[in-house]
Amino acid sequence: MSNEFSLTAEARSDAGKGASRRLRREQRVPAIIYGGEKEPEMVSLELRELVKALENEAFYSHILTLDLGGKSQQAVLRDLQRHPSRGYPMHADFLRVDKTHKITMNVPLHFTNEENCPGVKQDGGEVQHNASEVEVSCLPQDLPEFIEVDMSEMAMDQILHLSDLTLPKGVELVQLSHEHDLPVASVHAKKAAKAEDEEAEGEGGEEGEGGEE
Numbered sequence: 001m002s003n004e005f006s007l008t009a010e011a012r013s014d015a016g017k018g019a020s021r022r023l024r025r026e027q028r029v030p031a032i033i034y035g036g037e038k039e040p041e042m043v044s045l046e047l048r049e050l051v052k053a054l055e056n057e058a059f060y061s062h063i064l065t066l067d068l069g070g071k072s073q074q075a076v077l078r079d080l081q082r083h084p085s086r087g088y089p090m091h092a093d094f095l096r097v098d099k100t101h102k103i104t105m106n107v108p109l110h111f112t113n114e115e116n117c118p119g120v121k122q123d124g125g126e127v128q129h130n131a132s133e134v135e136v137s138c139l140p141q142d143l144p145e146f147i148e149v150d151m152s153e154m155a156m157d158q159i160l161h162l163s164d165l166t167l168p169k170g171v172e173l174v175q176l177s178h179e180h181d182l183p184v185a186s187v188h189a190k191k192a193a194k195a196e197d198e199e200a201e202g203e204g205g206e207e208g209e210g211g212e213e
Contacts, residue, residue, distance in 0.1 A: 005053055006065040009033070009043040020091070029089050033066060033075060036096035043068060050089055054080075058145040061107045066094060074098070074140065076105060097140040104174060106133045107144055111185065113152035119187030123156040126190050130183040134162065135174040142170035149184060159186040 012023070012030065020030045027047045034040035043066075053059045059077065066073045079093035097103055109132060119125040134147060147165060154160065161181045162173050175182055 004065070005056075005059055005062055006067060007045055007049060007053065009045055009066050009068045011069060012042045012044050015042060024090070029092060031092040031094060033068070033073060033094045033096060035075075036098060038096065041068065045092065047088070050092065054089065057108060061105055061143065061145055063097060063140050063143060064094070076103060076140075076143075099139060099141055102137050102139055103143065104135060104137050105143060107136050108133045108146045109149050109184065110146045111149045111151055113150055117151045117154040117187065119154050119156040119158060124190065125156045125187045127151065127154075128186050128188060130185060134165075134184075136167075136171050137174050137177070138171045142168065144168050144171060147171075151185065151187075154185070154187045156187055156189070160184045 009031065010028075012019070014022075023030050023044050024047075028044040029047050029050050031043050031045055032040055033043060062076070064075050064077065066075050073096055075094040075096050077092065078095040080089055081091040082088065083090055095103070109129075111127070111129065114120060114127045117127075120127060136144070136147075147167065149160065149165060151160070161183055162176055163181045165173070165184065167173065
């Protein structure tokens with residue numbers, strides 16, 4: 001994991017909608033840190049610092065350092081509430097982590113070599129994504145920022161499943177542990193070309209029926 005994220009948190013004692021509104025007027029975001037052997041802690045974060053961190057995709061699937069009162073805590077972003085129309089963060093939940101306990105996180109998929117796969121380059125097909133992220137289980141130190149999906153060997157009408165993914169060491173897919181081998185991506189004929197083929201087949205069938213009469 002090449003990125004390092006650190007946020008400064010301040011303890012807060014007031015809860016409720018009124019207290020949260022006051023924090024937001026001060027350009028701060030209410031948050032909570034929970035999990036592990038410690039009690040949940042109500043904190044707030046600087047809005048500008050959090051917004052900047054959220055611009056990086058890796059922030060959502062990365063071990064973060066939260067500096068609270070001069071003490072550092074390792075955590076992951078577990079939930080984020082945004083304003084429904086403006087999109088800015090309104091509340092964040094952080095889960096404490098330690099090196100000895102596995103965590104479950106959603107990790108983004110990065111698709112590579114789509115344009116060069118045989119189904120696209122040779123047969124003129126198009127790639128369909130069935131998933132943009134996967135749920136993984138691993139120790140915190142093994143958590144990947146993303147999982148690469150190499151499409152270079154994909155042929156026309158081929159489907160790539162979860163079991164086909166190459167995973168980093170120590171990382172497991174939660175769905176596979178439940179025997180749910182879901183599709184991740186596929187290559188199919190373009191919709192326009194497929195419609196033309198179906199239309200041609202339909203016309204051919206009608207001519208054939210007329211000839212029999």
